[in-house]
Amino acid sequence: MSQVSLTVNGRQVSGAVEDRTLLVHFLREHLGLTGTHVGCDTSQCGACVVHVDGKAVKSCSMLAAQASGSTVVTIEGLADGADLHPVQAAFKEHHGLQCGFCTPGMIMTATDMIRRHPEGLDETTVRAELEGNICRCTGYHNIVKAILAASAAMGKAAKGKAKK
Ligand code: FES
Numbered sequence: 825m826s827q828v829s830l831t832v833n834g835r836q837v838s839g840a841v842e843d844r845t846l847l848v849h850f851l852r853e854h855l856g857l858t859g860t861h862v863g864c865d866t867s868q869c870g871a872c873v874v875h876v877d878g879k880a881v882k883s884c885s886m887l888a889a890q891a892s893g894s895t896v897v898t899i900e901g902l903a904d905g906a907d908l909h910p911v912q913a914a915f916k917e918h919h920g921l922q923c924g925f926c927t928p929g930m931i932m933t934a935t936d937m938i939r940r941h942p943e944g945l946d947e948t949t950v951r952a953e954l955e956g957n958i959c960r961c962t963g964y965h966n967i968v969k970a971i972l973a974a975s976a977a978m979g980k981a982a983k984g985k986a987k988k
Pocket residue numbers: 861862863864865866867868869870871872873882883884885
């Protein structure tokens with residue numbers, strides 16, 4: 825067993841886990857944060873993406889013990905109360921989901937992608953960066969549209985703030 829202690833969505837959490845426990849299972853089963861999905865358990869689908877110390881990580885590819893001491897954000901930690909995160913709002917507005925199974929991972933990947941490209945994104949980059957996230961429903965078109973819209977909106981908001 826390993827004792828793990830980490831910050832998840834701003835809350836300090838700790839617990840004893842089996843050494844083989846994956847981060848995704850710790851989040852879902854120990855903390856009840858079931859917004860992070862398991863599509864494959866083998867690093868293929870991207871449904872389980874969360875942020876670990878600010879970077880997108882497939883949480884089925886990391887042990888809970890490896891994440892000890894880190895700061896983790898899951899899909900449940902993105903919205904600000906009733907206010908959706910701009911990426912969530914863009915997925916809603918541009919119909920970037922159908923069954924929704926891939927959506928938490930898509931959104932966590934997208935927020936990291938936008939953070940790494942403050943200069944803005946183009947369609948080719950978005951499609952290339954989504955390589956590790958599989959969607960069986962949407963055909964990706966509206967997901968790409970949503971991410972481009974969120975990137976533009978967040979860029980505008982950042983410029984507005986810088987001017988003040
Ligand atoms: Fe982690 Fe599919 S469940 S990549």
